[in-house]
Amino acid sequence: MDEKEILEELHNQDWDSIILRTTNYVKKRLGTFELIKGSKLFARGSSAQDITFKAIQLLFDGERKWNKKVHPELTQHLISTVNSLLSNHFNSYEGVNRTIIYEINNDLEFESFWDKIISDSSPNELLEFSETYNECLKIIEDDLDLSDLLLYITDGYDRKEIAKMMNKSIAEIDNMKKRLRRKLNNELSIRKAGISK
Amino acid sequence: MNPNKNQNELKNFFEFLTEDDCKDIKQVKEELISAGIQPDELLKEGNEIVKKLIGKKRKELTKVRLLQIKEKLNSFLQTNNKISGTTAKEFLLNLLGDRNSDTLQTSFRKIENLSDKEALEILNENQLLEFFSKIMNEEK
Numbered sequence: 001m002d003e004k005e006i007l008e009e010l011h012n013q014d015w016d017s018i019i020l021r022t023t024n025y026v027k028k029r030l031g032t033f034e035l036i037k038g039s040k041l042f043a044r045g046s047s048a049q050d051i052t053f054k055a056i057q058l059l060f061d062g063e064r065k066w067n068k069k070v071h072p073e074l075t076q077h078l079i080s081t082v083n084s085l086l087s088n089h090f091n092s093y094e095g096v097n098r099t100i101i102y103e104i105n106n107d108l109e110f111e112s113f114w115d116k117i118i119s120d121s122s123p124n125e126l127l128e129f130s131e132t133y134n135e136c137l138k139i140i141e142d143d144l145d146l147s148d149l150l151l152y153i154t155d156g157y158d159r160k161e162i163a164k165m166m167n168k169s170i171a172e173i174d175n176m177k178k179r180l181r182r183k184l185n186n187e188l189s190i191r192k193a194g195i196s197k
Numbered sequence: 198m199n200p201n202k203n204q205n206e207l208k209n210f211f212e213f214l215t216e217d218d219c220k221d222i223k224q225v226k227e228e229l230i231s232a233g234i235q236p237d238e239l240l241k242e243g244n245e246i247v248k249k250l251i252g253k254k255r256k257e258l259t260k261v262r263l264l265q266i267k268e269k270l271n272s273f274l275q276t277n278n279k280i281s282g283t284t285a286k287e288f289l290l291n292l293l294g295d296r297n298s299d300t301l302q303t304s305f306r307k308i309e310n311l312s313d314k315e316a317l318e319i320l321n322e323n324q325l326l327e328f329f330s331k332i333m334n335e336e337k
Contacts, residue, residue, distance in 0.1 A: 007254050017222055019243035020236060024225045025217045027232045032215045048232075049239055053246050060250035079217060114208045129207050136210075153213045154206045178218050185214060 010060070013074050022078045023052045029086055031189070033117070046089070055081040083113045132188070139187045146180050149173070259333050266292055266329055267322060274320065282313020285320055292329070304332045 001009070026048040046054075055078045058064040064081045071077035121129065133154070140146040145166070152162045163173045219225050226236040273288055274280075289308045293301055311319070319328050 004258055007251065007258065011251055015244055015247050016240055019240060019247075020222060020225045020229065021217070021219070023234065023239055023243075024219060024228050024232075025215075027229065027234065029215050031232070032211065048234065049242065053243065056243070056246060057250065060254055075217075114211045118204050118207050118211075126204070126207070129211075133207065133210050150210075150213075154210045156205065156209050177213070177216075181214060181216065181218060 006066075010066075010074075018075050018078065019052060019056075021075050022055065022082060023048050025079050026051045026082050026086070028185070029082070029113075032185075033086075051082055051085055051089075052078070054085060087113050087116055135191070136184050136188070139184060140180065145176065146183070149176055149180055153177070259330070262333065263326055263329060266325060270320065270322060270325055280317065280320065282316045285313070285316035286311060289316060289319065289328075293332070307332070 030048060055064070058081055059066060059074075059078065064077075064084075066074060066077045071080060118126070118129070137147060137150065140150065148166060149162065152165065157165070159170055159173050159177070163170045166173065168176075219228065229236050229239065269292060277284065286308060289311075290305065293304055293308065308316075319325050
């Protein structure tokens with residue numbers, strides 16, 4: 001595919017959906033980071049929109065080329081770029097007097113965002129993260145299925161393995177995961193808002 | 198229960214919390230609104246940026262293509278002493294590219310319909326660049 005065809009393909013994308021979904025993803029990531037690190041300074045004044053637009057710009061500038069074999073959907077590719085940008089934000093946030101620069105590491109793995117954050121955290125922070133996790137277990141302690149699901153997820157089992165162990169279909173596990181994610185994010189946000197008051 | 202989760206478990210936990218599971222646009226919009234982002238404003242700004250970036254990229258590609266055409270013309274003129282109308286048209290058709298392309302059919306017809314005299318007149322740098330600039334604008 002030559003550059004002209006690539007450009008036409010980009011032109012024909014459903015940009016409304018891409019912009020909305022990517023921004024929502026960034027917002028959630030920033031929110032979770034704020035939740036666990038307790039700081040709004042992480043993004044250094046960059047909004048979720050800014051980060052989404054930067055990822056789009058890098059795509060068109062050719063600095064982050066879309067590889068459809070790795071990410072069949074453009075949104076997935078942009079999410080991968082966003083993770084690199086957020087990882088750079090994190091480096092900048094952690095460093096003293098460092099300026100935010102959008103250096104993109106194309107080798108950065110999709111999952112490495114949390115790897116980086118966790119491996120760079122102090123023992124006290126790790127303890128706080130564990131407490132957040134335990135808080136989540138308490139939130140769902142009355143629902144045995146959700147409690148089991150969270151334990152399996154954190155142990156690293158995939159949806160097929162979990163479905164087999166819980167004697168449920170994969171679709172049921174997917175729905176349970178969505179329900180669990182919403183419940184935990186909502187409850188944690190409410191509790192955090194309560195603390196900050 | 199172990200109060201200190203190991204790092205891998207914590208990574209799995211946070212990955213799970215922030216996973217992109219929402220493909221329903223109505224729901225995405227609701228989530229954005231609850232996070233203080235107005236979807237309509239976001240789309241207006243975002244689509245404007247995309248439009249500008251596509252326009253910029255198109256200009257860059259046109260510039261590169263015109264430069265290549267200019268180089269090919271110079272090489273063609275240097276290697277051919279006597280140029281007939283048919284040879285000129287064949288050269289112009291080759292410059293256009295893939296004859297099976299649906300988007301270029303109008304442009305191919307335009308070249309094929311040129312008289313020999315018109316085809317020969319185009320074979321100078323200014324005329325040729327103007328001719329292909331028009332074609333490229335029509336392709337858009």
